[in-house]
Amino acid sequence: MRVAMHQPHYLPWLGLIDKVDRCDLFIVLDHVQFERKGWQNRNYVASKDGPLLLTAAVVQRSRDERILDKALDDSQPWREKHRRAIAEHCYRAAPYWKDYASSILELYETPWQGLTDLAMASTRLILDAFGIDTPILYSSEMGEFPGQKSELLAQLCAKVGATTMLSGDGARGYVDLEVFRRYGVDVEWQNFQHPEYPQHNRANAEFLPRMAALDMLLNVGPGGIETLRAARSSEVDE
Incomplete structure (x- = not known):
């Protein structure tokens, strides 16, 4: 059984979607430390002027806060900023905007309390649209694991009976x-190959x-999953 793991990411990129699609079980690492200035609460969307960074505002407490404890900061107008950027500035004329507009706008109308809820809602929107039905578990619901780094990941694999962990090349x-x-x-390396498609x-x-x-x-529609799969390659570490 092949397992992949990753922290929850708001507006996930294609590399994460590819990882979920290629595994038999995906584990959301929500009990690990939140990374300030990381990618757990932000990502880019494409505008005619170039990449546009959207960051979900979070409440800053302790540097040791876990992702699952990270609250969204609604004292800042990030929701409306993101809604306008996506719905009015970047994708209003995209070929598949009308097909997914209501689901996307719902992300910014729902009163999420935690970053994990928002991140996973944005991730499941993409997975559902691409027809990816890989089972998902949350590390915070799997018990106590004393290990750190590789030890932790290996313990999680052992917990679910995995024989292979699919890992991103950055690891x-x-x-x-x-x-x-x-x-x-x-350990199998993802060796992610980014596809190109019309923007x-x-x-x-x-x-x-x-x-x-x-x-x-929004540019290619649900058939984009085939474009993603066609670009795929991998290697196994002996």
């Missing part, structure tokens, strides 16, 4: 393969990669 520098071997788990507001301009997956959905 090559810190994933300890020996730890996973001790738990009887192979309606980028005519005659350079393609913008690494945007929120919303960009592909």
